[in-house]
Amino acid sequence: MDDLDQWFAEQILPYEGALTAYLRRVWPDASEVADLRQEVYVRVYQGAAKQRPPVARFFLFAIARNLLIDRLRKSRVVPIDLMEDLDAANVLSDDITADRIISGRQELAQLESALGDLPERCRETFVLRKIDELSQRETAEKMGVSEATVEKQMVKAMRLLADRFWNAASRSGPRTDDGKADSDEKRR
Numbered sequence: 001m002d003d004l005d006q007w008f009a010e011q012i013l014p015y016e017g018a019l020t021a022y023l024r025r026v027w028p029d030a031s032e033v034a035d036l037r038q039e040v041y042v043r044v045y046q047g048a049a050k051q052r053p054p055v056a057r058f059f060l061f062a063i064a065r066n067l068l069i070d071r072l073r074k075s076r077v078v079p080i081d082l083m084e085d086l087d088a089a090n091v092l093s094d095d096i097t098a099d100r101i102i103s104g105r106q107e108l109a110q111l112e113s114a115l116g117d118l119p120e121r122c123r124e125t126f127v128l129r130k131i132d133e134l135s136q137r138e139t140a141e142k143m144g145v146s147e148a149t150v151e152k153q154m155v156k157a158m159r160l161l162a163d164r165f166w167n168a169a170s171r172s173g174p175r176t177d178d179g180k181a182d183s184d185e186k187r188r
Contacts, residue, residue: 011056040064125153
């Protein structure tokens with residue numbers, strides 16, 4: 001199984017039930033739901049082949065919604081209540097489902113792992129500022145450092161976390177002949 005197939009199986013397929021429920025809820029012809037789901041999967045796969053999205057769930061449901069809107073634009077008659085349903089059916093803010101709980105736990109585990117990989121001072125600064133919600137001054141006092149140091153450590157922590165979450169997808173993308181990621185890693 002290649003990287004894209006594995007990503008698809010791990011990041012997209014767990015939402016099949018939620019995607020199917022969403023399509024059934026907002027699309028008037030239930031007989032088309034399976035075909036719509038497959039078309040969503042094709043678009044997700046094609047998009048992820050170019051660049052992996054940072055949050056697969058948002059990507060999946062955005063594609064589903066856009067596909068439905070495209071289908072509606074192409075149809076001759078669009079029922080007004082269907083357009084209202086599409087606007088109201090924001091699957092990303094519906095009641096908490098088992099899929100969302102599982103996804104939230106996975107994202108929390110990823111964040112915990114990423115925080116654990118930060119240098120100690122960066123991690124401490126990040127936790128005090130973003131989790132404990134201390135001001136820059138309070139953080140500096142608690143750590144016994146200057147506010148400039150707190151600011152520098154926050155910038156470093158944010159860069160490392162952003163690199164881990166948002167650039168990881170591009171590093172797992174196209175590779176060079178020597179098997180290394182074809183990215184900006186060589187400059188670092």
